[in-house]
Amino acid sequence: PSGSVPFPVSSASAAKSDYEQLLHHFEQGLSHIGYGAEWLNALLALLEECTSTVPASTYRAQSEDVSLYDHLKVTAAVSACISEYLLETGVTDYREHVFQNEKTFRDESAFLLYSADLSGIQKFIYTVATRGAQRSLRSRSFFLEMLMEHYADEVLHACGLSRVNLIYSGGGHCYLLLPNTEKVRSSVQ
Numbered sequence: 130p131s132g133s134v135p136f137p138v139s140s141a142s143a144a145k146s147d148y149e150q151l152l153h154h155f156e157q158g159l160s161h162i163g164y165g166a167e168w169l170n171a172l173l174a175l176l177e178e179c180t181s182t183v184p185a186s187t188y189r190a191q192s193e194d195v196s197l198y199d200h201l202k203v204t205a206a207v208s209a210c211i212s213e214y215l216l217e218t219g220v221t222d223y224r225e226h227v228f229q230n231e232k233t234f235r236d237e238s239a240f241l242l243y244s245a246d247l248s249g250i251q252k253f254i255y256t257v258a259t260r261g262a263q264r265s266l267r268s269r270s271f272f273l274e275m276l277m278e279h280y281a282d283e284v285l286h287a288c289g290l291s292r293v294n295l296i297y298s299g300g301g302h303c304y305l306l307l308p309n310t311e312k313v314r315s316s317v318q
Contacts, residue, residue: 148183155179169291176201205293206306207240213289213308214239241309243284243317247277247301273301281305287316 158175162168177198185200211227214237220226227234281295281303288294288307296304307313 151179151183166291169293173202173292202293203296206296209290209294210240210306210308213310213313217308217310217312238309241307241313241317243305243307245277245280245284245303245305247273274299277301277303284317288313 155175158179159172162171162175180197180201181199183197185195185197215223215226277298281298282292284305285291285294289312290305290307294306296306298304307317
């Protein structure tokens with residue numbers, strides 16, 4: 130539901146009506162989203178809102194520790210990396226290269242894990258005057274969070290990727306899953 134914080138719930142407590150309500154909310158949200166790359170972040174936000182409390186697996190004997198949202202996002206990130214990597218290497222038969230020759234493909238370096246860290250943030254955040262310290266701590270922390278989010282967005286944009294490739298951002302640090310292509314390597318340099 131819009132405006133509420135999505136907390137994980139056990140699928141055993143989720144009734145059929147909860148899923149119907151989530152589906153209805155998702156369909157309503159989709160009706161306001163256009164087609165094209167400029168709408169990708171809106172779609173990602175809608176997916177997070179509607180699927181972050183839904184377990185990825187419906188198999189009851191399996192652990193429910195991964196949400197459908199996280200599963201979809203990681204699948205999209207891996208798929209984008211494989212697609213870009215295969216395009217650069219000139220592979221046209223994806224099925225043969227990735228699935229029929231799975232062992233060979235797994236030995237290729239198709240992915241890059243990019244990590245960035247802002248150093249000196251402890252000094253920046255905690256060097257404040259006593260008067261108004263709480264407000265200053267919050268605003269400095271928010272500033273660093275926005276700076277890192279902007280930095281991650283700039284790197285992803287330069288690589289021609291979307292926020293699905295942002296694995297983690299927080300505490301002045303971020304991880305991005307990137308394809309191992311010449312364009313990406315030169316962009317991150």
